[in-house]
Amino acid sequence: MTLGNWDHVGRPGASCDGCEATFVELDDFYSLLFMGSDGLSRKEVCPDCYERTADEAFAFWKSTVQPPDASRPRPLDVNFLVEFFERLNAKKDDERQLQICYIVALILIRKKTLIQLPSARNENGEVLRVRFKQDADETVHEIPVPELTADKMELIRDDLGRIFNLQGAGGDKAEAQKSSTPPESTES
Numbered sequence: 001m002t003l004g005n006w007d008h009v010g011r012p013g014a015s016c017d018g019c020e021a022t023f024v025e026l027d028d029f030y031s032l033l034f035m036g037s038d039g040l041s042r043k044e045v046c047p048d049c050y051e052r053t054a055d056e057a058f059a060f061w062k063s064t065v066q067p068p069d070a071s072r073p074r075p076l077d078v079n080f081l082v083e084f085f086e087r088l089n090a091k092k093d094d095e096r097q098l099q100i101c102y103i104v105a106l107i108l109i110r111k112k113t114l115i116q117l118p119s120a121r122n123e124n125g126e127v128l129r130v131r132f133k134q135d136a137d138e139t140v141h142e143i144p145v146p147e148l149t150a151d152k153m154e155l156i157r158d159d160l161g162r163i164f165n166l167q168g169a170g171g172d173k174a175e176a177q178k179s180s181t182p183p184e185s186t187e188s
């Protein structure tokens with residue numbers, strides 16, 4: 001799976017991945033997630049490039065360019081991950097999307113964004129049942145539990161972790177500090 005260079009995940013790079021225009025502090029930018037046959041990839045683009053390419057993206061998230069500050073932990077991309085989960089959960093097009101959807105749900109349970117409910121069985125097998133912690137109407141989402149080897153599961157989890165900046169050195173520390181710092185992303 002080719003994922004490119006995601007060093008700037010959480011904050012955009014110096015320039016748009018589409019037209020290479022320089023990002024200016026407090027400008028809006030969009031994170032686009034593409035789901036190709038060769039894997040997942042992500043781009044950070046300016047609003048103009050977003051208009052041009054959004055149709056091809058599987059999910060997107062709008063943020064504001066923040067001034068660089070090395071002392072602050074890299075922001076987590078949980079909001080973008082939630083957007084991704086909702087897209088996957090709505091589509092459930094193929095086996096691969098179901099596998100990814102299931103693993104994204106597990107990550108969101110660990111991040112305490114989703115609450116895990118007692119699982120159930122339907123005619124196709126076991127289903128994971130979850131709801132969003134902050135969802136007032138307590139909608140229950142059901143995700144079929146895919147048949148996944150531990151290796152395959154690890155592979156998908158690693159890819160998601162890299163794309164969404166959910167792991168790596170200081171990941172847990174950054175998470176602990178998150179509650180005391182204002183959110184980096186601005187909801188669109």
Ligand SMILES: [Zn+2]
Pocket residue numbers: 016017018019020021045046047048049050
């Ligand atoms: Zn651009």
